[in-house]
Amino acid sequence: MIHNAFFNLRDHRPNILRCSSRPLKTPVFVVGAGPSLDADIPVIRENADRAIIISGGSSIAPLMDAGIVPDFHTEGENVIENYEMLYALPKRHDISKIPLVGSTTIHPNTLDLFETSIVFFREGLASYPLFSTGTDSSLSMCTPTAANLIVDFCAGVGASEIYMFGVDMGSHDVNKHHAADTAYNRGEMGFEWHFDLNVEVPANFGGTSLTHKSYLEAKAIIEVLIHYSNEGTKWYNCSDGALIDGAQPMRSKTINLTSTAEAKSNTMTRMLNSFPRFTDENFQSAWNGETRLSANKQLRDAMVQEITDAGDGYNEVLNGIFGVVALLLPHGQVAPEHVQVARPEMHLYRGSILQALVAAYFFLCRVGNDADRGKFSAIVKDEIITLIDEFHAYIEEFYTGLADPDTAVEMTVFDER
Numbered sequence: 001m002i003h004n005a006f007f008n009l010r011d012h013r014p015n016i017l018r019c020s021s022r023p024l025k026t027p028v029f030v031v032g033a034g035p036s037l038d039a040d041i042p043v044i045r046e047n048a049d050r051a052i053i054i055s056g057g058s059s060i061a062p063l064m065d066a067g068i069v070p071d072f073h074t075e076g077e078n079v080i081e082n083y084e085m086l087y088a089l090p091k092r093h094d095i096s097k098i099p100l101v102g103s104t105t106i107h108p109n110t111l112d113l114f115e116t117s118i119v120f121f122r123e124g125l126a127s128y129p130l131f132s133t134g135t136d137s138s139l140s141m142c143t144p145t146a147a148n149l150i151v152d153f154c155a156g157v158g159a160s161e162i163y164m165f166g167v168d169m170g171s172h173d174v175n176k177h178h179a180a181d182t183a184y185n186r187g188e189m190g191f192e193w194h195f196d197l198n199v200e201v202p203a204n205f206g207g208t209s210l211t212h213k214s215y216l217e218a219k220a221i222i223e224v225l226i227h228y229s230n231e232g233t234k235w236y237n238c239s240d241g242a243l244i245d246g247a248q249p250m251r252s253k254t255i256n257l258t259s260t261a262e263a264k265s266n267t268m269t270r271m272l273n274s275f276p277r278f279t280d281e282n283f284q285s286a287w288n289g290e291t292r293l294s295a296n297k298q299l300r301d302a303m304v305q306e307i308t309d310a311g312d313g314y315n316e317v318l319n320g321i322f323g324v325v326a327l328l329l330p331h332g333q334v335a336p337e338h339v340q341v342a343r344p345e346m347h348l349y350r351g352s353i354l355q356a357l358v359a360a361y362f363f364l365c366r367v368g369n370d371a372d373r374g375k376f377s378a379i380v381k382d383e384i385i386t387l388i389d390e391f392h393a394y395i396e397e398f399y400t401g402l403a404d405p406d407t408a409v410e411m412t413v414f415d416e417r
Contacts, residue, residue, distance in 0.1 A: 002344060004078050005104040005127035006402055007410055009283055012108075014117035015275035017101070019136045019156040021230060026259050026267040027051040027161040028154050031070070032147035033059035034168025036240035037179040041066045043238075043252040044165060049261040051163070052268065054101075054153065057146030058085060058189075059166060062181035064093040071268060075102040075110060076122075076142055076149040081189065083107040088188050099272065101153055103142070104131060108410060118275045120153075126347030131286045133278070141225050145169075145218045155225055157271060161234045163255065168241025169219045170197060170211030202243040205251070209242045219244055289403025292344070296399060299345045300392035302327055303353075307384050317377040318364060321357050324384070328354060348395050349388075356387055 008014065029044060029051045031037065037059065044053065045068050055063055055070040057077075063070055073095070075082055083106075089095055090113065100114040103122050111117045120139045121132040132138060139156055142149040147167045154162050166179060174197045178184045184191040195212035203209040211219070219242055226235050226246035237247035238255070303324045310320030328350035330342045360380045367373045402408045 001078060001105045001125045001127045002130060003411060004106060004108055005131050007108040008104050008111060008119065009131055009278055010405055012111045012117060013278055014111060014119045016133055016137050016278050017118055017120040018274050018276065020158045020274065023158050023160040024267055026264045027163060027257055028159040029053045030147065030150045030154060030162060030164045030167060031055045031059045031063060032166035033057060033178045033182050034166040034239060034241050035171050035176040035179060036168050037062060037166030040165045040238055040252045043255060044068055047255065047257055050257045050259045050264055052264060054150050056150040058178060058182040058184060061089060062179045064089065065181045070098055072101050073098050074149045074153055075100065075106045078105045078107060080107050083110045085189055086110060086113055126344045129342060130344050133282065141221050144214060148218055148221055151222050151225060155229050160232060163236045163238055164247060165238050167239045169215040170209050170242050172209055174210060204237050204239055204241055204243045204249045211242055287405060289399060292399045293396060295343060295345050296392060296395045299349065300388055303388050304385055307381060312378060314373040314377045317381050321361055325354065325357060349391055353391065360384065
């Protein structure tokens with residue numbers, strides 16, 4: 001995440017999202033890539049001059065193939081596959097004039113495909129405490145699907161009349177997973193359900209639809225966002241998929257917009273002018289390679305000291321584990337008083353380190369007698385220190401490669417599948 005944000009912000013100097021509570025007077029079309037999108041393409045095309053159309057992920061292709069140019073395209077994931085999906089599209093269509101709205105952590109080559117880029121910061125990632133320009137430049141409910149990002153962006157910029165298409169959160173047919181002209185159905189990208197589509201839920205237009213636990217999570221996040229959106233915001237779900245609480249079901253053929261092309265143009269101009277540039281000064285104040293190298297060593301030393309100073313016995317090693325956990329979790333009562341903000345290095349260590357500590361704790365608590373507990377505790381202590389040192393070395397190598405922004409080059413290891 002730090003790698004991609006570093007190069008996106010260093011090389012492109014994109015615009016930065018600024019969320020606003022000022023209501024947009026122009027309707028917004030959220031375009032997901034669910035199977036039901038196919039039937040609604042004609043309605044989207046018919047209203048394209050009066051509504052702001054926002055695509056996300058794979059939904060851009062069916063729109064472009066139908067002659068509909070989105071007013072914004074959104075991307076949130078850091079993997080190279082998302083870039084490759086977009087890279088194939090200019091062979092058929094010019095996407096360069098579409099403003100991109102993307103996380104700072106998307107693949108750096110993605111921004112090369114668009115003349116205008118607006119980036120936002122994702123809280124909870126290592127890049128956030130490094131580069132964020134403020135909470136009004138972040139989106140906190142933008143995952144796990146492309147549709148979640150579009151909806152979060154709409155709420156963030158003050159959209160007050162929102163229509164959702166292709167936000168199916170599943171399918172009526174297990175053999176239909178995306179709209180027809182997406183990369184998945186054109187043979188450009190492979191697809192398989194991550195989970196069996198075997199959960200029945202109420203459908204948007206009556207009856208039931210099929211979904212799975214990941215889509216249920218995505219749906220729940222949208223529902224929370226709708227619940228806490230600005231008072232008076234109107235949400236309409238035109239998708240023939242799962243019912244989304246808080247969004248009024250609406251057949252697309254019944255849409256009757258009162259907005260005008262002129263009003264849409266004025267809204268687009270105001271929006272684009274409201275996103276400031278990420279400047280050289282912003283980057284220079286955010287990034288200091290020596291500071292990052294020093295912070296990495298400080299955290300490594302603190303964790304090793306916690307596990308070392310705790311002692312060698314069973315209870316002592318457990319206390320050492322708890323001490324390391326406290327250093328990696330700055331929120332809540334377990335945090336030391338001097339650590340109140342999640343520093344970047346905490347993010348870099350804690351995913352894998354915390355999982356290892358959970359496993360160590362689990363097995364330590366299940367050793368049957370005191371003699372074996374003592375032996376196993378010694379092994380656990382040594383292995384934890386070794387693991388911390390290995391992470392320290394890896395992070396040090398990573399930071400060293402970025403230490404001098406003038407000479408740093410992208411690392412292809414992050415493109416590996």
